[in-house]
Amino acid sequence: MPYTEATLQLLSIDGTLVESDRTAEYRALVDKLSDAQLQNFYREMVVTRRFDIESGNLQRQGQLALWIPSIGQEAAQVGSAFATREQDTIFPAYREHAIARIRGIDPVAILALLRGQTNGGWDPNESKFRLYTLVLGTQTLHAVGYAMGIAMDGKSGTGKPAQDEATIVYFGDGSTSEGDVNEALVFAQSYEAPIVFFLQNNQYAISVPVIRQSRSPLYKRGEGFGIESHQIDGNDVLISYAVTRVAMDDARAGKGPRFIEAQTYRLGAHTTSDDPSKYREQSEEDYWKERDPITRFEKFLRAKGEKESFFTSVKAEGDDLAADIRKRIFELAPPSTDVMFDHVYTDDHPLVSAQKAWLAEYEKSFGGDR
Amino acid sequence: MTENLSMAKAINLGLQRAMREDDRVLLMGEDIGTLGGVFRVTEGLKNEFGENRVLDTPLAESGIVGTAIGLAMRGYRPVCEIQFDGFVFPAFDQIMSQLAKQTSRHQGTQSFPVVIRIPYGGHIGAVEHHQESPEAYFAHTAGLRVLSPATPNDGYHMIQQAIQSNDPVIFLEPKARYWPKGDVELDGPPAPMHQSRVVRTGTDVTVVGHGAMVAMLLDAAEVAKGEGISLEVIDLRSLSPVDYDPIIASVAKTGRLVVAQEAPGNASVGSEIAATVAERAFFHLESPVLRVSGFDVPFPPANLEGVYLPDVDRILDAVDRARGY
Known part of the structure; x- marks a missing residue:
């Protein structure tokens, strides 16, 4: 099984806190979390899962070309996202729906992308949540470049943690074999860039198990590049929060890059085009269902005395969101053909302008019948 | 003022002027700092601007272009040097699927003013991968602008125009023309960047x-x-x-x-x-x-x-x- 001696964990699968010398520093951070913060952890995980299920339904009903579920990975995402500060910039891959929500991205913007209405969907400079990137691993280099820019701007390592900036980049176990990820680790370490590499090891690259990407634990890749690296239980939202918090603080403080491997599991398919029953056993899925990040955290909150009304209200919030996106997806107007031509270049480009004008004339020639 | 310069020197002066005028302009590439580039096009620039603006990068072309994209997101105007034409292909995905498409993907929220300088073409008797002319790949790809100066004067002015452009520019420098000298109008008004x-x-x-x-x-x-x-x-x-x-x-x-x-x-x-x-x-x-x-x-x-x-x-x-x- 993917957990190793090195795996850091705070919350066991029965929802009780685990004591260990290695996690004392992280436990202290978690103990400082307010009830409201803990509620937020739960809320974001549950609401995102509901969003995820509804989006899968919408795909099955023909309203999306594709859906990319994140079910099972909520703790890795929610914990780490709450560990960032608002000035930090997040570079997602394409499955980070919980993080998008936390950064204020309208979930319908994600649906618009998967409905074929846009190749982007939001303003990444406003949210500091960059666009989804579909070519695996390419975003790790963008994140490192951005982080190099932070350092050049003198916005990290100033000794003012409330203002210092860092980046965090998300990628998966399959991507670790891509050249770009390896080059990103080289650049990050060489330039001591303020960046955290957050690897969600969900055990599969579509159908290929992680052992084909690496025979040794992937956090050791980070170590191999000379980067301080940790392996965590990615289905434990508390350790995900705490380890990322420390790593981001280190990066912001100018101590160089950090690498986190979160052991998690994609409970659903890679995408709605995928059929996991062709490549994995029910017993394996059952093993991970027992480690479901939401169930575990719910047990923890209940043991702390959280009231039933809270859980009911979160469930209602998820259902409301599901109803809302189901309504609003039908209100999305089809994209104008301008989307195709505008912004191919920032400055004027005669070829694109001429083709845009030609298409307008051509469509006009049908006298409004098209 | 007119000076008789090689294209290599003219581009060097063009880079220097662009860097003096805009401190968001920075150079990245292999051996471009202390050595001044294998063709010496960036000679002396690290001395003037320091290692934070003239970056001797790790030996990784995709890394150079990929991090340049991230720097552009941060507001910088990176000028990458690919050492030889045949070495651009390790960076192909970052150029074709990322740099070229980013502006459109961002729908007006972000520009990508990245210049990629590539010494290209034959006539220098070099080994394989050092004499190629890969311009068609880039000209075929929407989102890129592709320039190739033929004279020192154009080298001087066009590199500055490429840097000022808010779009990605592939800047192809004909190696065979690096050393012949020609008159460069240092203060003269340049011709429009895309004019034949x-x-x-x-x-x-x-x-x-x-x-x-x-x-x-x-x-x-x-x-x-x-x-x-x-x-x-x-x-x-x-x-x-x-x-x-x-x-x-x-x-x-x-x-x-x-x-x-x-x-x-x-x-x-x-x-x-x-x-x-x-x-x-x-x-x-x-x-x-x-x-x-x-x-x-x-x-x-x-x-x-x-x-x-x-x-x-x-x-x-x-x-x-x-x-x-």
């Missing part, structure tokens, strides 16, 4: 080329003149977009067009020009548009480059065939 230009007027046949081929065309025109044939020579300067008006105007006058390029002819920039001129100037043409190109084979061992690369004789052979109609 008649560099020698003539009446019988229009010949078009870019980069190192422009000097070859001028040589051919001189030889042709001795044979009583008048060639009009056009320097493309910009390969994407191509400024067709001067070409069409010239063909309207001469009725004949030969396009010359070092790159293989199949699906090349020259092919696109031939097709466009056939579409736009069909009734002006007295003969088919002819291409003179590298052969459709890998760039050969250097001892054969003289056979592979179009020369004055092959250009004049095409001129004769065009005149034969």
